[in-house]
Amino acid sequence: MRKGILAALVIAGVAFAVLSAMWWQAPAPVDAPATVAITLREMAFSPGRIEVPAGAVTVRIINAGSLEHDFSIDALQISPNVRPGSTVEYSFVAAPGEYPVYCSLPGHREAGMAGTLVVVP
Ligand SMILES: [Cu+2]
Numbered sequence: 001m002r003k004g005i006l007a008a009l010v011i012a013g014v015a016f017a018v019l020s021a022m023w024w025q026a027p028a029p030v031d032a033p034a035t036v037a038i039t040l041r042e043m044a045f046s047p048g049r050i051e052v053p054a055g056a057v058t059v060r061i062i063n064a065g066s067l068e069h070d071f072s073i074d075a076l077q078i079s080p081n082v083r084p085g086s087t088v089e090y091s092f093v094a095a096p097g098e099y100p101v102y103c104s105l106p107g108h109r110e111a112g113m114a115g116t117l118v119v120v121p
Pocket of ligand 1: 068069070103104105108113
């Protein structure tokens with residue numbers, strides 16, 4: 001009879017340990033980068049205003065046009081090129097603020113390929 005109680009206690013203890021280990025492993029991943037999509041075409045960025053949280057950011061840049069374009073942000077020293085019909089994912093870390101975004105190919109910014117990246121604290 002005593003052995004039966006002891007065995008039940010051991011089993012309950014093991015079950016508790018397993019369940020609590022599962023419980024503590026449950027939280028969702030932290031610091032997953034925020035991903036935003038932006039479409040480039042002649043001659044515009046869509047959306048023109050991109051809002052992201054501060055920290056690690058991934059932009060999915062889709063070139064839906066028929067010319068090459070890029071996604072330049074001088075303050076962050078980034079300028080990934082995107083060929084027509086292709087998509088580029090580019091990650092960076094940004095401090096809160098407003099950053100002008102533009103296409104650096106000759107004449108494109110002047111023609112309307114400009115926008116703003118807003119990094120919210
Ligand atoms: Cu362009």
